[in-house]
Amino acid sequence: MTAAATALATDDPVLLAFAEEVGSEGPVAVAGGRTRWATGGTLTEGTRLIAAPTGIVEHLPDEMTVTVRAGTSVAELHAALAAAGQRTALPDRGGTIGGALAVGENDLRALGRERVRTALLQVRYVSAEGRIVASGGPTVKNVSGFDLPRLMVGSLGTLGVLAEVILRTNPIPPVSRWLAAEGAHPRDVLEATLAPSAVLTDGTTVWVELEGHAADVDAEVARLGTVGSFAEVDGMPDLPVHRWSLTPAEVLALHEGGSPHDTGAFVGAAGLGLVWGSTPQPARPLDPTVAMLSERLKQNFDPTGRLNPGRMPGGA
Amino acid sequence: MYRYAKLRNRVTRTFGMGADEVAADPFIADLVAALSPDRVKSDGAHRALLSHDASVFDGGNSGPVVFPETTAEVAAVMAAAQTHGRNVVPRGAGTGLAGGAIPLGVPVVVAVTKMDEIHEIDTDNGIAWVGPGVVNLDLTKRLGPLGYHFAPDPSSQQVCTIGGNVANNSGGPHCLAYGVTNAHILAMEVVLPSGEVVMLGGLDAEPAGYDLRGAFVGSEGTLGITTKIAVRITKNRPEVRTLLLSFDSVTDAANTVSGVIAAGIVPAAMEVMDQRITVAVENYVNAGYPRDAAAVLLAEVDGLAAGVDLDAERIAEIGRENGATNVKLAGSDEERALLWKGRKTAFGAIAQLAPDYYLHDTVVPRSKLAEVLQQTYDIAERHDLVIMNVFHAGDGNLHPLILFDARDEGVLERVHAAGAEIITASLDAGGVLSGEHGIGVEKQKFMDRMFSSDDLDHQNRLRQAFDPGCRTNPGKVIPTGHSCADIQSLRSIPKEVWA
Numbered sequence: 003m004t005a006a007a008t009a010l011a012t013d014d015p016v017l018l019a020f021a022e023e024v025g026s027e028g029p030v031a032v033a034g035g036r037t038r039w040a041t042g043g044t045l046t047e048g049t050r051l052i053a054a055p056t057g058i059v060e061h062l063p064d065e066m067t068v069t070v071r072a073g074t075s076v077a078e079l080h081a082a083l084a085a086a087g088q089r090t091a092l093p094d095r096g097g098t099i100g101g102a103l104a105v106g107e108n109d110l111r112a113l114g115r116e117r118v119r120t121a122l123l124q125v126r127y128v129s130a131e132g133r134i135v136a137s138g139g140p141t142v143k144n145v146s147g148f149d150l151p152r153l154m155v156g157s158l159g160t161l162g163v164l165a166e167v168i169l170r171t172n173p174i175p176p177v178s179r180w181l182a183a184e185g186a187h188p189r190d191v192l193e194a195t196l197a198p199s200a201v202l203t204d205g206t207t208v209w210v211e212l213e214g215h216a217a218d219v220d221a222e223v224a225r226l227g228t229v230g231s232f233a234e235v236d237g238m239p240d241l242p243v244h245r246w247s248l249t250p251a252e253v254l255a256l257h258e259g260g261s262p263h264d265t266g267a268f269v270g271a272a273g274l275g276l277v278w279g280s281t282p283q284p285a286r287p288l289d290p291t292v293a294m295l296s297e298r299l300k301q302n303f304d305p306t307g308r309l310n311p312g313r314m315p316g317g318a
Numbered sequence: 319m320y321r322y323a324k325l326r327n328r329v330t331r332t333f334g335m336g337a338d339e340v341a342a343d344p345f346i347a348d349l350v351a352a353l354s355p356d357r358v359k360s361d362g363a364h365r366a367l368l369s370h371d372a373s374v375f376d377g378g379n380s381g382p383v384v385f386p387e388t389t390a391e392v393a394a395v396m397a398a399a400q401t402h403g404r405n406v407v408p409r410g411a412g413t414g415l416a417g418g419a420i421p422l423g424v425p426v427v428v429a430v431t432k433m434d435e436i437h438e439i440d441t442d443n444g445i446a447w448v449g450p451g452v453v454n455l456d457l458t459k460r461l462g463p464l465g466y467h468f469a470p471d472p473s474s475q476q477v478c479t480i481g482g483n484v485a486n487n488s489g490g491p492h493c494l495a496y497g498v499t500n501a502h503i504l505a506m507e508v509v510l511p512s513g514e515v516v517m518l519g520g521l522d523a524e525p526a527g528y529d530l531r532g533a534f535v536g537s538e539g540t541l542g543i544t545t546k547i548a549v550r551i552t553k554n555r556p557e558v559r560t561l562l563l564s565f566d567s568v569t570d571a572a573n574t575v576s577g578v579i580a581a582g583i584v585p586a587a588m589e590v591m592d593q594r595i596t597v598a599v600e601n602y603v604n605a606g607y608p609r610d611a612a613a614v615l616l617a618e619v620d621g622l623a624a625g626v627d628l629d630a631e632r633i634a635e636i637g638r639e640n641g642a643t644n645v646k647l648a649g650s651d652e653e654r655a656l657l658w659k660g661r662k663t664a665f666g667a668i669a670q671l672a673p674d675y676y677l678h679d680t681v682v683p684r685s686k687l688a689e690v691l692q693q694t695y696d697i698a699e700r701h702d703l704v705i706m707n708v709f710h711a712g713d714g715n716l717h718p719l720i721l722f723d724a725r726d727e728g729v730l731e732r733v734h735a736a737g738a739e740i741i742t743a744s745l746d747a748g749g750v751l752s753g754e755h756g757i758g759v760e761k762q763k764f765m766d767r768m769f770s771s772d773d774l775d776h777q778n779r780l781r782q783a784f785d786p787g788c789r790t791n792p793g794k795v796i797p798t799g800h801s802c803a804d805i806q807s808l809r810s811i812p813k814e815v816w817a
């Protein structure tokens with residue numbers, strides 16, 4: 003008999019075949035839904051494109067976890083989870099699970115849905131050497147070893163190719179309502195309500211998503227009435243096309259018209275800092291020491307630079 | 319009290335190092351120049367005291383101990399250690415239970431307890447900037463009047479530091495709904511092993527680049543020393559309902575926990591205590607727990623009035639469906655505080671029963687709680703040990719607690735053998751090695767039960783990106799053979815030798 007399998011080992015033939023496909027030589031990248039194809043730079047020409055494996059492996063509602071292969075679409079996963087009354091932190095904006103994690107962008111309503119970077123419990127990825135590497139663990143709480151799942155979120159697949167993940171799921175609240183008011187201040191809204199799922203502003207109108215038990219939402223709506231004349235709306239406003247990452251305080255400044263940031267027309271998430279503007283956010287160069295650490299990481303995980311070449315998190 | 323019990327026989331142990339040798343050590347001279355003589359300690363008593371933490375592990379061997387007050391001082395210490403090729407161990411309050419702060423390789427111990435300033439509370443950004451030496455509960459006390467708190471609440475929160483919480487990615491009873499430390503850290507100033515100072519993460523929604531912040535949290539002091547931390551502050555909930563459910567069996571309590579989650583309720587906390595613990599607690603603080611119940615479940619929901627009432631009612635119902643013999647809703651703040659006092663003083667209560675205890679920490683899927691709990695009792699019985707269970711049931715985080723008297727011949731061997739079996743049982747049930755205490759030196763030798771050599775090799779690649787020389791907290795987390803540092807040689811350095 004060979005050595006006992008480690009707890010996170012897998013013999014799933016689908017993952018083993020994927021590891022083989024990634025292989026250990028030549029530039030390679032995963033094409034997901036291509037909804038964020040330009041993020042982090044331009045893929046080097048001649049890079050072999052592959053697709054990640056698909057399928058929901060196991061949803062355990064009473065563990066609040068789901069095991070899903072990276073090529074599965076977010077829409078498919080969320081439809082399946084919704085049937086059991088649950089959801090994840092991943093934004094519902096097209097694309098695949100692997101793509102959403104590799105890009106790491108949050109839902110604009112992250113206040114109520116947690117951040118993508120905390121939703122990933124366990125990861126199995128294929129290394130630059132073509133080996134399956136596992137990190138994290140299947141339980142909702144875990145501090146066993148270095149936290150590679152955190153490193154994988156937002157890594158654009160430059161450190162390893164995501165194959166299968168375990169995500170935390172959350173119950174879908176019984177009620178969700180959107181309200182909007184002109185002339186309200188997002189700071190007042192944040193102070194008046196306990197836990198809004200989103201507080202959005204375009205500088206004139208403030209939109210609020212409230213979720214929870216019906217009676218709680220009613221109570222929150224009543225409190226909203228003390229800071230503006232809020233009325234029920236269908237949902238969030240249409241968003242401009244360019245994504246900005248600012249601080250929550252900077253969104254308040256944008257709302258007040260005193261911001262140095264030239265976002266053009268915007269919708270910003272107060273309490274979070276995400277902004278959609280009509281102009282692109284200028285490049286955010288990495289601090290030199292952060293850049294040095296990032297290069298060392300890349301070098302250590304992918305010495306020949308074969309994974310998603312041409313791209314780097316924080317790159318143009 | 320716990321630390322005293324652990325250390326009572328140890329503080330007097332001295333090391334065979336004369337004052338002349340200290341004076342002659344150019345490394346110490348550099349440390350003194352960087353800080354001030356009164357904050358560089360190289361006497362036997364200090365070194366002996368800081369050779370331990372709250373874990374049961376011996377074998378630490380501290381070099382000089384420094385107490386920096388500023389980032390610049392920490393950077394100077396790191397740079398001096400680099401120049402002299404010496405190891406460094408960051409240290410907070412020393413309450414770690416996995417031996418993370420135990421010095422191996424005669425390192426300079428950098429105790430950040432004097433960096434205990436709350437620099438800024440910034441409600442517009444929803445954060446506070448704190449020094450790493452700020453005591454967890456002190457921050458929550460400061461935030462109270464503003465209507466906020468710091469959500470991670472380890473049972474050691476009266477003493478443990480936020481730097482230690484970051485390094486261990488600590489949890490606590492209320493992390494069920496609010497998430498463990500990682501979810502509450504936005505940015506950090508870190509002094510790298512090279513002495514360079516860097517800001518990881520940021521206050522903006524999606525800081526550019528790799529999530530180095532996330533990689534640092536939970537790295538158990540092996541990637542550098544954090545000197546300033548932006549922690550998320552959480553609004554206090556206006557309404558809280560606390561329930562105490564009694565059961566005839568631990569299984570019924572565990573099934574109730576699963577049932578509550580399955581019903582789509584994520585309470586703020588769900589803690590289970592078995593009968594041995596509740597009796598010990600009753601004898602100690604009289605919290606109002608039933609002495610005759612096989613297990614109690616302490617469940618808390620918080621939020622707005624209507625919702626907490628609905629959830630509390632539903633939890634009571636699910637409890638009854640699973641055989642609860644009694645359901646008590648705390649009728650007042652005092653009663654609620656008393657119920658929690660019982661839970662939070664459980665370890666104090668235990669200290670009354672036996673001179674030593676070993677608190678384990680594994681996680682299993684909630685659906686396996688009852689099964690693995692039963693196994694812990696069986697394991698203890700086989701090894702002729704007393705075991706109790708008090709744990710964060712809501713997230714499947716088991717804390718089997720073995721009582722013993724270290725003076726009994728051969729007892730430590732039995733304690734460790736039982737511990738190993740508990741870990742095996744947890745992994746076999748689909749669980750993990752540690753839920754909140756970390757790996758430290760405690761679980762290194764079990765890492766290859768959970769992770770393959772490829773998995774461990776990749777963890778080490780992260781480690782080496784930050785600390786290519788493997789001088790920061792060497793000999794921790796990654797087991798011998800997979801780590802960049804040769805742990806064997808770290809351990810075998812005679813106690814008399816500096817480096």
Ligand SMILES: Cc1cc2nc3c(=O)[nH]c(=O)nc-3n(C[C@H](O)[C@H](O)[C@H](O)COP(=O)(O)OP(=O)(O)OC[C@H]3O[C@@H](n4cnc5c(N)ncnc54)[C@H](O)[C@@H]3O)c2cc1C
Nearest residue numbers: 410411412413414418473479481482485488489539544754
């Ligand atoms: C009675 C008792 C109850 C406990 N309950 C809980 C609980 O409910 N939940 C829980 O999670 N833990 C619990 N613990 C464990 C412990 O309290 C936590 O791990 C705590 O976060 C450690 O903080 P500390 O300041 O004591 O760190 P220390 O023990 O001093 O250090 C812990 C680790 O952090 C590193 N470190 C410390 N400061 C820094 C820094 N500034 N930069 C980088 N690395 C650093 C050290 O090198 C070490 O590896 C408990 C411990 C006791 C004794």
